[in-house]
Every structure is written in C-alpha cells, then in structure tokens.
Amino acid sequence: MSIFNIFKKKEKKKKGAVREWVDAIVFAVIAATLIRWAFMEAYTIPTPSMENTLLVGDFLFVSKINYGPRTPKTPLQVPLTHAKLWGPLSDLSSYSDAIQLPQFRLPGLGDVERNDVVVFNYPPEFEHPTDLKTHYIKRCVAVGGDTLEIKDTQVYINGEKGENPADMQFLYFIASDKTINQRVFEQNGVWDVRPYDGGCYIQARPQDAQKFESLPFVKRVIPVRHQESDVEPRIFPDASRFPWNVDYYGPLVIPAEGMTIQLDEDMVATYGSTIRDYEGLEDVKVQENKLIIDGKVATEYTFQQNYYFMMGDNRHNSEDSRYWGFVPEDHIVGEASFIWMSIDPNADLLGKIRWSRLFSGIN
Known part of the structure; x- marks a missing residue:
C-alpha cells in the first residue's frame, strides 16, 4: 500500500436535501x-390603553x-x-413547569x-x-423610592408635576x-368612539377634543372627570382604607430595593399583597x-427588589397600576423601541397600512 494512501482523506458524504433543510x-x-x-423581540398592540402614543395594530420591536x-x-x-401553542393548539400550554x-x-x-414605555409580565396573573x-x-x-400622587388627572412625583406624554x-x-360620521372622528385623531x-x-387628546367645539352640529364638548370625593371600589391598594380614584390618587410611595417599612395596619394594607405575591417568600400570609x-x-420589612408604577397614556381607558398595583423588577421584559409596521384593523384593504407610522420612534 502506498504511503500516500494512508494519509489520503476519505471523501465526505454529501448531505441529502432533507438533512440540509433540517440543519437550516x-x-x-x-x-x-x-x-x-437577549436582544430584541417583536410585539403587537391589541388594546387602546396606550393611544394615541401606540395604536391598536401597531407592530413594534422591544429591546x-x-x-x-x-x-x-x-x-x-x-x-x-x-405560554400557549399556536393556531388550533392555542388552548394548550407550550411549557412544562417541572423545572x-x-x-x-x-x-x-x-x-x-420615568416616562419609559415598558413591556412587562402582568403581575397579578398567577x-x-x-x-x-x-x-x-x-x-x-x-420608580422605586418615588412618592406618586394624582390630582385632577395630573401626575405629581415627589411633589413636582410629572412629565405628561405628548399624546396622552x-x-x-x-x-x-346628529350622528357624527366616523370619518370626522378619524380626521381629528379620534379612534375610540361610543355612541350614547x-x-x-x-x-x-385635549387638543383634538377642542377641535369638535367648532363643528356646527356639536353643542358642547364636556371633559368627563372624577371628583376628589369619588371612590372606585377596584382601586389599588384598598378602597375601604384609601378612598381614591384614577383622577385623584395617592400619595403612595413606590417600594425600592433596601427600603424598610414599619408594618402597622395602613402599611400592611398598602404593601402586604406586594410582599406576599412578589418578594419570593415561601411562607407568608396577610391576615x-x-x-x-x-x-x-x-x-x-425590607424590600428585596425595586418596583415601578405603570400607567397607560389613554388615562381613562387603561387597566394599570392604579387598579392592580406595582410592577416588580423581575417582571420587566424590555423597553419599546420603534414601530416597524402598523395595520388599521378597521380600514379597507387599500388603506390597511398606516404608512406614516412605519419605522417611527416611541416617545
């Protein structure tokens, strides 16, 4: 046998088409x-809680x-x-919690x-x-350590007026x-309309609502607001002890990592459920x-992580921290970066894509 044959490499077998597809x-x-x-994930907006900043049908990337x-x-x-599989299997879990x-x-x-637009896991979903x-x-x-208060819809942080989103x-x-044509609403930047x-x-937005005052078939444009004395039964943390509503709320201190509180009855009513549900304790009860x-x-008690208070820009149509409480740091997913596609679910085929929103930033 030739010495050259000893060192001769064997020819590699060519992969079949199926194997190549599987590998790819x-x-x-x-x-x-x-x-x-690790880097970025795509999401879609299913509800109007962030209008007009984000519209139903916006597709965005989250960093x-x-x-x-x-x-x-x-x-x-x-x-x-x-959490679920796709299509006809969408009722089935996509995971096992064995590990x-x-x-x-x-x-x-x-x-x-403050003022970041954030994607997070919904805390009270257990x-x-x-x-x-x-x-x-x-x-x-x-954010953690802030004192939040809402007076007549205006958010105050640590006694100072908070920054209002441009499209709130x-x-x-x-x-x-008269019945107002839907086109009139859309031309004036209004998407959520309920006849009464x-x-x-x-x-x-306040500036869009004012536009309707000049229309000849409109009698009045009336802001709908809560009074300070109104109590919403579902308000966080406890309407029986803190008689607040979405327009008049607080003051409330947001928990921060390392912050120690004395657990009198008011503090247990305010923070007890947060400690029980999100601090990772094995044996804890509120009684x-x-x-x-x-x-x-x-x-x-000394808090083990930071917490955040989240609100929708559509302030009167948003299920947010005013109703279900703080967002723990370990529930934070990422920051909304930009809109890469926007589809109007109510438009006809030719008008489905909102071209002006494509690749726009989120402020």
Whole structure:
C-alpha cells in the first residue's frame, strides 16, 4: 500500500436535501430564540390603553438589552412560543413547569426610568410562571423610592408635576343631536368612539377634543372627570382604607430595593399583597391587617427588589397600576423601541397600512 494512501482523506458524504433543510431550520430556530431572548423581540398592540402614543395594530420591536435580558425561569418550553401553542393548539400550554430555575438579570445599558414605555409580565396573573405571564405595555410614571400622587388627572412625583406624554388621552362627552360620521372622528385623531343618548363618548387628546367645539352640529364638548370625593371600589391598594380614584390618587410611595417599612395596619394594607405575591417568600400570609412570615407576625420589612408604577397614556381607558398595583423588577421584559409596521384593523384593504407610522420612534 502506498504511503500516500494512508494519509489520503476519505471523501465526505454529501448531505441529502432533507438533512440540509433540517440543519437550516434548527440553526434558524436557535438563532431566532437567542435574538428574541437577549436582544430584541417583536410585539403587537391589541388594546387602546396606550393611544394615541401606540395604536391598536401597531407592530413594534422591544429591546431586551436596554434593561438587560433575564435568564429563563422555565427552560422546558417549545421554542418561539410564549405560554400557549399556536393556531388550533392555542388552548394548550407550550411549557412544562417541572423545572423552575432561579431567575437573574444580565447587565443592560441602563435602568427603567420615568416616562419609559415598558413591556412587562402582568403581575397579578398567577396561572403561569413569571417569565410566561401575559405581556403588557404601559408607561413608567414612577420608580422605586418615588412618592406618586394624582390630582385632577395630573401626575405629581415627589411633589413636582410629572412629565405628561405628548399624546396622552382622556374621556370626553360630545353633546350633539346628529350622528357624527366616523370619518370626522378619524380626521381629528379620534379612534375610540361610543355612541350614547344625546351624543357620544370619545377618548381623545385635549387638543383634538377642542377641535369638535367648532363643528356646527356639536353643542358642547364636556371633559368627563372624577371628583376628589369619588371612590372606585377596584382601586389599588384598598378602597375601604384609601378612598381614591384614577383622577385623584395617592400619595403612595413606590417600594425600592433596601427600603424598610414599619408594618402597622395602613402599611400592611398598602404593601402586604406586594410582599406576599412578589418578594419570593415561601411562607407568608396577610391576615387581619397583619403580615405573617414563617408563622410569626412581622413588625417591619425590607424590600428585596425595586418596583415601578405603570400607567397607560389613554388615562381613562387603561387597566394599570392604579387598579392592580406595582410592577416588580423581575417582571420587566424590555423597553419599546420603534414601530416597524402598523395595520388599521378597521380600514379597507387599500388603506390597511398606516404608512406614516412605519419605522417611527416611541416617545
């Protein structure tokens, strides 16, 4: 045998077409999963709670790197899914909670700041693990350590007026004897209209609501606001002890990591459910205005993580922290970066795409 034959390399077998397709798909799934986990993920806006900043049908990218990506808590999951599978299998869970890992946040470019538009896991949803709870998007109006108060719809932070979003909306009643064409509303930047006797209710920016005052078939444009004495039964933390509403709210201190509180009855009513549900304690109960940890009544508590207060820019049509409380830091997903597509669900085929919103930033 020739010495050259000893060192002669064997010819590699050529991959079949099926094998090449399988390898390509596996690589694409792994790459997409890593990008989705660590850098950026696409979301769509299903509700009007952030109008006019974000519209129903907007598709946006959310940056995970801004606040740092979280390590997976639930590793046994079908790739590129959330809590449920797709299509006809959408009633089935996409994961197994047989393994639950400690969750950590990797370093990011910064922290959540006031007025950031943030995607997070909906805190009071306890059906799924933290990283698989439903995604919500709201604006962060207060961070850990802030004192928040709302007076006549205006947010105050630490006694100073908070920054108002440019496209913030409120509820108005348009008094009119005539039915107003939908096109008139759209031309004036109004998308949410509910007919009522003697007119209709709209959610609109103040400057857009004022435009209707000059229309000949409109009698009056009336702001719909709560009085300070009104009490909303569903308000957080406890309407029986804190008689607030969405327009007159607080003052309320947002918990911060390392902040210690003395647990009298008011403090237990304010923070007891937050400590019980989100601080990772194994044996904790709230009973008779007392916080019981490991079978003992706690007289003080030090928070283990930061919390945030989130509100929708559509201030009178948003389920947010005013109703269900604080967003824990470990529920934060990422910061909304830009809109890459926007589809009007109510438009005809030729007018479906809102071209002016494509690749626009989110402020």
